[in-house]
Structures are given as structure tokens and as C-alpha cells.
Amino acid sequence: MPDTALRRHCHGLHIWIKQILLCGLLALPQPCFASEARADPHHICDRAADQASRSSGVPLEVLLAITRTETGRRRNGQTQPWPWTVNMEGHGLWFQSRAEALAYATRHQAGGATRFDIGCFQINYHWHGAAFASLDAMFDPDTNARYAAAFLTRLQGELGSWDAAAGAYHSRRPEHATNYLARYHQQLAALDTPATIDTAPVADPRPADRPNRFPLLQSGAAASAHHGSLVPRLTGGARALFRHM
Structure with a gap:
């Protein structure tokens, strides 16, 4: 040359x-979750649900219906889940980013709050926070979804059906579980067309025999067996209303 x-x-x-x-x-x-900011947040919970379904065996439609019942908001004529959702002691909020939701939850936790729900599947900090390394870990969509799937698996084994498990996921009180199941069934029925959801692309699916890494959900553990709900039990069966932040 x-x-x-x-x-x-x-x-x-x-x-x-x-x-x-x-x-x-x-x-x-x-931040480690920068890719989440670039993705459409409306698809994050569905993709986490898909991963959790593959690794746990929980039917995908069960997880998709629950995340919509817990965090769903209307968009383009459809109810879609939102990952940066916090229900602070009955007051539900949708945040624009994970960082904003985490800052809000951290601030209230520092002030003594414990009864609040986090993320795609609204995991309750009071009953289940000890199973996570941090508040930030509770907001991680995949971690949040895997915990929800493990809890649903335990409930299904105890109660005998996914419907009963979905009701107990919200509350052990029959009146609250019944009200929740009505909303859950509405979301389940709306999933009958593939265009409703977008779980692709899903990278690096976890093996089906993935071990249970949540000590509170392991057999024999003194978990929240008497506290079936992952969300606060609102008096009178009332449902928290969400608003945008």
C-alpha cells in the first residue's frame, strides 16, 4: 500500500x-435500566410476563390479565399495563419513568410508609418487601413478574385453580376476591386477539427448571400465607384510583 x-x-x-x-x-x-427508557413502557410488563410464564409454567394469559387489572390504563382503545406504577396506601399513581417512581417510593418509605405496591404486578412492600434486595429490585419488571408468578403458583397449588389463585392474589377475603375476579375476567376476555399484546422480541428465555430464588415463597417458609393479597386491602372493597404523574 x-x-x-x-x-x-x-x-x-x-x-x-x-x-x-x-x-x-x-x-x-x-443507569442499568437505560434500555427500559428507550423501550415503549406499555410493552415492558407484557414482556416480563412472557419471561415469567416461560420459566414458571403459569399461563401467560393469567399474568397478562393480572398486570392489566393491577396497573392497566387505556391507550389506543385498549387497556395496557404500566410498569412504573405505585399504589401508596390506597393512592395509586402512574409515573413517567422508573427513576421517578423509585424516588417517590423511597421518599415515602423513609417517612415510615410500608403499605404500598410496586411495579407491573403491584407487589406489596409490607408483606413481600423482605424477599427483594431493595426497592429498586422490586421495580425491576422481570424480578417483579417472577415473584408474582411464584406466588400465583403457590396459590394455585393450594386452591386448585388459576381463577382461585387470581382472586387470592388480591385478597383472601371472598368479597374482595370476587370483585377483583370480575375485573380480572374482563381483562382476560380482552386478550383473545394476538394484536392485543406485544411480547416480542423476548431475548434469552430462562430455563423451565429455574430455581425459586424467593425465600418467602419456598415450601415451609413462614411467608404471607395468611396475607394472600399483594395489594392493600381497601375497606369496603373499594378500588384505588390511579392518576398520572
Whole structure:
């Protein structure tokens, strides 16, 4: 290669390497969940539900209906789940980002609040927070969904059906479970067309024999057996209303 061409080639390679390094440096400060911000949040819970269904054996439609019952809001004529949802002691809020939802929950936890629900499947901090490494971990959609699936599996084994498990997921009180199941069945019926959901692409599905990593849900553990609900029991069976933040 002539000297001039070689110099041009090396100069171009040098610029290319600098660009690669610059992109890497710019990416370093980004939070670990930066990819979630780029994704459409309306699909995050469905994809987490799909992963959890594959690893746990819980029917996908059960998880999809529950996440919509717990966090759903209307968009383009459909009810779609929202991952950055917090129900703080009966007051439900949709946040625009995970960081905002986490900051809100952290602030109230520091002030003494314990009865609040987090994420795609509205895991209750008071009853189930000890199973997670942190509040941030509770907001992780995949972790949130796997815990919900493990809890539903335990309830189904105890009660004998996925319908009964879905009712007890909300409350052990029959009147509250019945009201919840009515909303759950509405969401279940709305899932009868593939266009309703978007679970693809799903990368790196977890193996079906994935071990239960939640000590509170392991056989024989003193978990919340007497507290079947993952959400607060509202007096009179009332349902919390959500508003945007």
C-alpha cells in the first residue's frame, strides 16, 4: 500500500477508534435500566410476563390479565399495563419513568410508609418487601413478574385453580376476591386477539427448571400465607384510583 494511502487508512482508523471509545465513555454514566427508557413502557410488563410464564409454567394469559387489572390504563382503545406504577396506601399513581417512581417510593418509605405496591404486578412492600434486595429490585419488571408468578403458583397449588389463585392474589377475603375476579375476567376476555399484546422480541428465555430464588415463597417458609393479597386491602372493597404523574 503506498505511503499516502496508508496514512489515510491509519487516520481513518484512528478516527473510528476514537468514536467507538467516545460512545463507550458516554454510555458509562447511564443507569442499568437505560434500555427500559428507550423501550415503549406499555410493552415492558407484557414482556416480563412472557419471561415469567416461560420459566414458571403459569399461563401467560393469567399474568397478562393480572398486570392489566393491577396497573392497566387505556391507550389506543385498549387497556395496557404500566410498569412504573405505585399504589401508596390506597393512592395509586402512574409515573413517567422508573427513576421517578423509585424516588417517590423511597421518599415515602423513609417517612415510615410500608403499605404500598410496586411495579407491573403491584407487589406489596409490607408483606413481600423482605424477599427483594431493595426497592429498586422490586421495580425491576422481570424480578417483579417472577415473584408474582411464584406466588400465583403457590396459590394455585393450594386452591386448585388459576381463577382461585387470581382472586387470592388480591385478597383472601371472598368479597374482595370476587370483585377483583370480575375485573380480572374482563381483562382476560380482552386478550383473545394476538394484536392485543406485544411480547416480542423476548431475548434469552430462562430455563423451565429455574430455581425459586424467593425465600418467602419456598415450601415451609413462614411467608404471607395468611396475607394472600399483594395489594392493600381497601375497606369496603373499594378500588384505588390511579392518576398520572
